[in-house]
Amino acid sequence: MAYQYSASFLSKCRHALALLLAMLGGALLTGCGGSGGATGGEAVKTLTIASIAYPYQGKQVFNGLNGVVIQQGWLKDQLAKKGVNLVFTPVSTAVGGPLINEGFSGKRIDFASYGDFPAAIAVAGGVPLKIVAPVGQGQDVYIVVRKGLAARSIADLKGKRIALHRGRPWELPFSKLVDSSGLKLSDFKIVNINPSATPAALESGSVDAAVLLSDGLLVEQNGIGRVIWSTRHAPADWKMRAELFGRADFVDAHPDLTQLVVDAFVRAAAWSSDEANKAEVIRNAARGALPERIVAKDYANSGIPWRERFSPVFNPAVRTHYRSVADYALQRGLIRKKVDADALIDERFVDKALKDLKLEQFWTHEARS
Template sequence: MTPTHNSRRRWLLAAAGAAAASALPGVSLGQGPTALRIGYQKSSTLMILLKSRQTLETALAPRGVAVQWYEFTSGLPLLEALNLGNIDLSADVADAVPPFALAAGASLTYCATETPSPQAQAIVVRADSPIREVAQLKGQRVAFAKGAGAHYLVLEALARAGLSIRDIEPAYLSPADARAAFERGSVAAWVIWDPFLAAVQRQSNARVLRDGEGLSSYRRFYLAATPFARTHAEVLEVVFDALRDAGDWVKRNPAEAARWHAPLIGLDAATVEAANARRSYAVRTVDAAALAEQQRIADAFAVQGILPRKVAVSASPVWRKA
């Protein structure tokens, strides 16, 4: 799940005091990788699938690598742990998360991305709302998580409609609080991502006003601690291949995948299947287009004063499959 603004602030503060942080338990890598420590969230579909099947344990055992798993509640604490050397690899995080980590001075390597899923986040209104186009949001109260990918989608959608963030009344709310505000009518619109998007569509009959098509690609990124990526590229290649195969399986078996994942995230299988249908799950190496959009997100947030400083995404290493 995308973290709230408060967790972003905690991440920036924690990164500044990185040396004081305590390490997660784990086996020292020593001269060669004896442990691969992976951080994940409940939304990390592909990594959780690999974990449940022990795919990586089986593939890496002949190399003498043991896999260790650590669950996080949101993306920024996960990347904080990665930067501190407490884990080696991060499961997917949303596209707005890496710029915050980089702005805090994190040394991260882009390992993989899922191809764009622009329909997996959207601006929604209630079914009976008179609002039919983004321009009609002028003067309205709009809910979204500050600094999330939804925030970037708002900026892009407003700009396309000839408006700016100053033309609306932002309500910076967590998904749970935003949904409550949306359903009681105290906000005119809500900008949200899947599976929350699928849930509010199915359960509250929300109507999509504008999704990310042509505005925000909504890529998911997998990152590694740069020292690990430099010295253990062969381990990352095993993980990459396993993730790619897992993504292919989810898309080929949508009903089975949804039934498997639904209990883990507390949603019904039909809602999970609807959300999964909008997400590509196509794992690829990180290309120039993906990095260019990372830079656009970073620049947009820097202009808004959400990032503490400008970020040069091109300065971050990118792992390439051999």
Template sequence: MNIFKKLALISMVFGTQAIFAQSPTVIRIAAPDLTAGSTPAGGGVVDVMYSKRWIEQEFAKEKIKVEWQFFKGAGPAINEAFANQQLDFAFLGDLPPIIGKARGLDSQLLAATSRGVSNYLAVRSDLNVKTLSELKGKRVGLLRGTADELSFIAALKSQGLSIKDVRIVNLDFNAVNAALAAKRIDASWGPARFFALRDKGLVTLPVGSRQFNGAGSTQGVFLGSQKFIQTYPEATQRVVNQVVKGLHWLSQEDNRVAQVALFSSQSSYPASVYAQELNGVNFKFLYSPLFDPYYVGQLQQKIALAQTQGLIRQPINAQGWVNPKYVNQALVQLKLQQFWTPTTRYQYLK
């Protein structure tokens, strides 16, 4: 073998080693576990990603393992796992990432996953409570440190009320449902899962965030650890591409029936829960991955609210926290630059 062939072979070997050095052996993804059954469920794009295995398929040739972790403790437990360097990515509602960032977790927001998600006041059916003001002094079950808590604070604030006007009982999602059924709490605040209790006659849903022009709604985000993103930028891009692909699938009206069936099968809640919640919803608004003025503006408002409520001490600049590079590149690679339209206002319904 002549010297030129040897040099070419050495170059190829070192080049291959460099490629593998920049590839992770495992990608660890977390989400809150929202299921009422035995199959893990995270709702929205989490259920699409987990069930369709698109991320696993993306990395199958390199034999890169994808690990999913679903946390019953939701955002607070996921923040703890991030702090212990046990996770690379997570799907979360708005408050837990805010708390994590304020406490020093080095994260970047990589894609919006939902916005303007409706929340509802669930009240025991034997109580005559029709408005938020009538909750004064009542026991309200919530999982502290989650998006439900901050959205409830926002809803109260929109009606001139404070979290101090009620008695908060710290319970996880399934415990809230059980406590309402057993009449151990008076009310709760959260998303469409309460439809199942209403349909059984256990609760009424007198008001929700739609009546407050979006105040009390929530938004979701896909975030990653700074360490992983900096070490594996190419792998990060490929993961974000799949998340955007999932959001594109959800955003198509033709997939309405399929997503209702998917959410129901994953969560063990009746399909009617999701059919009712998604009736008339503007999917391209709900599932847009864009860090547009509406999304970032809402995020900054949530940060400010969390600070005034004493949930965080350190201010956070939303613009500096958001990293639109990966989602923008995903739109180009998937040829979806024109699919979603940036917005400045709440457009949850068509």
């Protein structure tokens, strides 16, 4: 298995990381170090939620349920009644997982909406986390081959150079596809680069294929490559997942504040699940990220009904998925300590939110195949 990094790419990453750390450090400090490490009877002055954000019209914007929670303002108002300030901390996609893990480790953030792999790595490293709410039912992963390559399946890519950002959530579905095809990762030349650098690599022929999220559809639309596979045609637990994670010590010490946070995300999920809000949801999801037509196509390709796409329900596929993540990360040496996936899941807050908001029958509870 080959790991290839260009000097210019690494230089850009180091520069971007330095700038982001400086910017984020100030943002985190503004939140008084998240809850200030408050536990037990200590008063919480600031509650901090970290999530991926995008530059848009001169500012950082939060897409998805985070953006809806901010727009609705309900959580901010409820926390203010308790004398708690709400801070949303923006994190770049380039360094999202590692930076969020560092924030959790240093108790500078209390909650984060981010992906499965980075969270498993944090827990294995001794950072106690809890999944307090799903933030949807998964995102599709795409395999794109460069223009002119005749490959039609993963088997056709044997011996080829594949761009795969290692340790990121989309590595798991790719690995499952490889295993299910009777192949091994060592059958490919894995090129470890950030997705933002992938289109140029495909266009120049530096790589033959790439594993991407919905940006794979943009690559195809721009004529740089062609999608040959997606998790649309795989079991539900193959999709890349992101959840609302809470710092376990904060969750256990402040269940009342945690409940408010989960209530807000369930409210945002219900609003987003309404067909009447579909156009606005797509418009907001595209801000600073991808063209609206690509976001809409990704949603349509998923095969998930609109209402179910934003479901916060812990259906069986969630537990199955995190068991797979834990097993894979350990087997591939990404973590050294086994993560107890079942202990990671904390359903009590979503259950109460669904009951209190009278949404118990709003979403289905079964896993999709």
